[in-house]
Amino acid sequence: MLAAARLSLVPLLATVAALLALAILGAAPAAAQDGDLRIGYDQPIDSINPLGQQNQISYQVTTLGYDLLLNYATKDGSPDLATSPARSFTHSDDGLVWTYRLRPGLVWSDGRPMTSADVAFTYRTVVQNQTNVLRGYLQDVKRIETPDPLTVRITLERPNARMDSMNVAILPEHVFGKLPLKKRDTAAIKLPTVTTGPFMIQSYDPTGTTVLVPNPRFRGPKPAVKRILLIRYLDRQGELRDILLGKLDMVYSADARWLRKVRSEPKIKAWISTRPGFYEIAFNSCPSGGAGTCSGPSKGAHVKVVQDPAIRQALAWGIDRPDLARTAYGGTSEPAYGLISPYYTRYFEDLSKDPQVGYRYDPDKARAVLAAGGWNCRSVPCTKNGTTAEFELIVRSNDPEGQSAVKRIQAWAHDIGIKIDIAVMTETALNNRILATGSKPGSYAPSYDAFYWQWVGDVNSPDLNLEVLRTGSSWQDSFYSNPEYDRLARGSLRTLDFAKRVDLMHQAERVAQRDLPYIPTVFSGAVVLTRTDTWHNWQPSPTAGSGSPVTTNWQQFVGLRPGPAPTAAGGAASSGGGGGGTNTGTVVLLVLIALGVGGGVGLTVGRRRTSSAGFPDDWTEE
Amino acid sequence: MSIRAVLTRISLALATLLFVVCFNFFLFHAVGDAKQDLARNPRLDQAAQLATIKERGLDKPLLSQFGTYLSQTARGDFGDSFVSHRPVIEELGHALPNTLILIGFATLIASLLGPMVGLAAAWRRGRWRDSALTQGSVALYSMPEFWLGMVLISLFATRFPIFPAGLQVEPGSTTTGLAHAFEVAKHAVLPVATLTLSLLAQYAVVMRASATDAMREDFVTTGRAIGLTPRQIRRRHVIPNARLPVVTVIGLNFGFVLGGAITIEALFSWPGIGQLTVEAIENKDYPVLQGVFLVSATGVILMNLIVDLLYTKLDPRVQLD
Numbered sequence: 055m056l057a058a059a060r061l062s063l064v065p066l067l068a069t070v071a072a073l074l075a076l077a078i079l080g081a082a083p084a085a086a087q088d089g090d091l092r093i094g095y096d097q098p099i100d101s102i103n104p105l106g107q108q109n110q111i112s113y114q115v116t117t118l119g120y121d122l123l124l125n126y127a128t129k130d131g132s133p134d135l136a137t138s139p140a141r142s143f144t145h146s147d148d149g150l151v152w153t154y155r156l157r158p159g160l161v162w163s164d165g166r167p168m169t170s171a172d173v174a175f176t177y178r179t180v181v182q183n184q185t186n187v188l189r190g191y192l193q194d195v196k197r198i199e200t201p202d203p204l205t206v207r208i209t210l211e212r213p214n215a216r217m218d219s220m221n222v223a224i225l226p227e228h229v230f231g232k233l234p235l236k237k238r239d240t241a242a243i244k245l246p247t248v249t250t251g252p253f254m255i256q257s258y259d260p261t262g263t264t265v266l267v268p269n270p271r272f273r274g275p276k277p278a279v280k281r282i283l284l285i286r287y288l289d290r291q292g293e294l295r296d297i298l299l300g301k302l303d304m305v306y307s308a309d310a311r312w313l314r315k316v317r318s319e320p321k322i323k324a325w326i327s328t329r330p331g332f333y334e335i336a337f338n339s340c341p342s343g344g345a346g347t348c349s350g351p352s353k354g355a356h357v358k359v360v361q362d363p364a365i366r367q368a369l370a371w372g373i374d375r376p377d378l379a380r381t382a383y384g385g386t387s388e389p390a391y392g393l394i395s396p397y398y399t400r401y402f403e404d405l406s407k408d409p410q411v412g413y414r415y416d417p418d419k420a421r422a423v424l425a426a427g428g429w430n431c432r433s434v435p436c437t438k439n440g441t442t443a444e445f446e447l448i449v450r451s452n453d454p455e456g457q458s459a460v461k462r463i464q465a466w467a468h469d470i471g472i473k474i475d476i477a478v479m480t481e482t483a484l485n486n487r488i489l490a491t492g493s494k495p496g497s498y499a500p501s502y503d504a505f506y507w508q509w510v511g512d513v514n515s516p517d518l519n520l521e522v523l524r525t526g527s528s529w530q531d532s533f534y535s536n537p538e539y540d541r542l543a544r545g546s547l548r549t550l551d552f553a554k555r556v557d558l559m560h561q562a563e564r565v566a567q568r569d570l571p572y573i574p575t576v577f578s579g580a581v582v583l584t585r586t587d588t589w590h591n592w593q594p595s596p597t598a599g600s601g602s603p604v605t606t607n608w609q610q611f612v613g614l615r616p617g618p619a620p621t622a623a624g625g626a627a628s629s630g631g632g633g634g635g636t637n638t639g640t641v642v643l644l645v646l647i648a649l650g651v652g653g654g655v656g657l658t659v660g661r662r663r664t665s666s667a668g669f670p671d672d673w674t675e676e
Numbered sequence: 677m678s679i680r681a682v683l684t685r686i687s688l689a690l691a692t693l694l695f696v697v698c699f700n701f702f703l704f705h706a707v708g709d710a711k712q713d714l715a716r717n718p719r720l721d722q723a724a725q726l727a728t729i730k731e732r733g734l735d736k737p738l739l740s741q742f743g744t745y746l747s748q749t750a751r752g753d754f755g756d757s758f759v760s761h762r763p764v765i766e767e768l769g770h771a772l773p774n775t776l777i778l779i780g781f782a783t784l785i786a787s788l789l790g791p792m793v794g795l796a797a798a799w800r801r802g803r804w805r806d807s808a809l810t811q812g813s814v815a816l817y818s819m820p821e822f823w824l825g826m827v828l829i830s831l832f833a834t835r836f837p838i839f840p841a842g843l844q845v846e847p848g849s850t851t852t853g854l855a856h857a858f859e860v861a862k863h864a865v866l867p868v869a870t871l872t873l874s875l876l877a878q879y880a881v882v883m884r885a886s887a888t889d890a891m892r893e894d895f896v897t898t899g900r901a902i903g904l905t906p907r908q909i910r911r912r913h914v915i916p917n918a919r920l921p922v923v924t925v926i927g928l929n930f931g932f933v934l935g936g937a938i939t940i941e942a943l944f945s946w947p948g949i950g951q952l953t954v955e956a957i958e959n960k961d962y963p964v965l966q967g968v969f970l971v972s973a974t975g976v977i978l979m980n981l982i983v984d985l986l987y988t989k990l991d992p993r994v995q996l997d
Contacts, residue, residue: 092847098955100759108759184727193721240761260760261771261947263847283848288942288951291826292842295834452958482707482960528722 089280094293095306104223105186105239119249120223128595149213156204163269170200175227186239191220219514305583310384325582327602330397331510334572345535346526349492352501364427366570370413372420372470382459386579395577411567420470431471444473445503534571590619696973755963764967775948786875794883816877825870842945867944886918927983
């Protein structure tokens, strides 16, 4: 290979020229096709099977095709009978029998009728398949009946308030019924998907572009969007670049750090919304005698410190949450004073003004709480009966914002007399500390003092946000145990009267805020970017406060209209924007090629001239 | 080179591979605990967690799991992905060709042009061309690949939008056949160029040093004395003696680049092994990670073997026995 090589740079230049020629011949970025809605995202679509999805984006994709029995309203996530397959639902007085009446004339995208049998099939699959991710919604189901093709009757073991907000996509029995029960959550789905919603998945490529097209038999208004292109980016900067260039219409999950950059872009709108979750400092709350799945804290844990109510309350008063939201989270999050995010507009209660559990930043009060708790804070850290107010706070290595947050928390804690030692570790290492093997089979002996992490709950109700602190819950990580809290949290799930249910939730939330197994710091936020010149009529959800134009239901996409929003004068705002510059680029390229070829010729001629002039003498010893 | 020597080399390679296969299993069991990762999954209740653990065989003793792993691997079955539930071999089969497109073209171009650049610099040692090429190569060599890629994107995709900045095809493209191949080629230009420039610079630097040494040898002086032309000296004496280190580096690089293309693939959203690796790490998808690790290690071992065998052809002084 090398023996045959000529000492010339011509091949190099020729290669470069060929590549550039390739570019000129057809490499200019393609303009968006009419009717395409191009969405950039970075989290992988792990599955398009609603029974086996883990990631939020995956859920988003299937929501555009599959209906829930009761879809969520854009306004506030409540059951929306106007857009749902069910046109009505009732329950018995004791809440044990729920009856749903389907809309007549529903058809799947392949033309087969959708009936109560499909609903029953789906729910039975969720109950009977052991590994699907939707089991929690139907845990209390005793019996499912279909008295007629338009009626589904579900009998429960116990009342369950979530029967009007089950996040369970209704699946076609004639498609999924062909799969063995055990494999229904993991099996690949034949494309295009058979759906009742406005779109169906035409092609699925988790590492490239997933394409959705309109369902020709959709019962509602035809969407203006002809194709939804979900374009996977591994490099998030690529998403920013491409929306600025006009090659994307939406970035599904944008980086908060881009806000400063896009603020000056008139054709980009940033939607900053609160998510249904919270970041928290979780304390090792496992009692010495054990409770639930915890057999007692590990010996190395500083439980004397982190289980002291004065320490927790002092820290809660000593954290400046608005500052944390503004700095560590770039203004995309909201200060958290409870477990239920303002995302849940129907459930949220602002506890910040509560004198007992509001914990608004007040370092003097924090010091007073420590003093009242018997801590001597003449020097830092405070001491009490030979114990120093010092503990380890673990933060995940893949959470840069969290790392920034805990550094600020460390400084505030120091200011009131508590010393925090920060440890950064992987999620796996942290899980090993949380779920360290306990003294009884299947039990845990948590070996951490405190950690910083987050929970993100369901779209429609904050039950999960409360469930994570219930004794024995499989999601317990603080190992907090309080019968009063358990009664209230479980009671809220069993209470059908909405006002009473919300009240029980608030009571549970207050108990948790009083005991502070978690100190919530911020309600996590999300940033979505959209272009204003390609599509308009985005519908934020929830409507009140800061909503997101995506995540709740398919209506948010059906309502989209092409082009910029009409102005008050009746015309459309100027369009255009990114993606230009091809002609300039071509001219520049031609110049580059000319220079390259010229240079190549020059070098080649130079080589020949030197060779012909005789033996070069410049390779002798220097 | 005797058949026995070749067989010995192949046996050694296979033994190394066997060690890697075993190490692969214990490595991922040491760094992660799939059971505990499941426990914090808010989408799986306790019953689902237990069922999943059982389904994946994670409830069995480690040695029993190891036995299953060995027998499956021997059959070319690396298990199913924890995330996509597809067989890992399918995931690899989808990603590996894409990575090989990048690495293959980059290695081909770089291994052709890099040594030429190095030789051109060595031949003009001390002159402006040497300075320009050597300094240029060293500068390229020292640049982080992702930074070089970002510069190319900034120039040729953003400032002058000539080439696509990422992805393998235009989103929603429905092209097939030659048109599809052309589209892929168009999208591969910048990632291949980035990888090529990094490799090319490395090969140029190695070749320059090696050729400079060769040009100081007595046989070159003798060649000049007996009236050989510079071209004859280069082709007959300098290149054959200078190419061995370059061949070694190219061979080893090919194996390592399989894993090293991660940054390039991430930057250009190119769906190859790198992307698969990043996702598997993020999702703690241990079967996929094991598969990737095994493929990368096999690449390195295979290329080592090929270089070993090639040496005897390139340099008759080298004897495997």
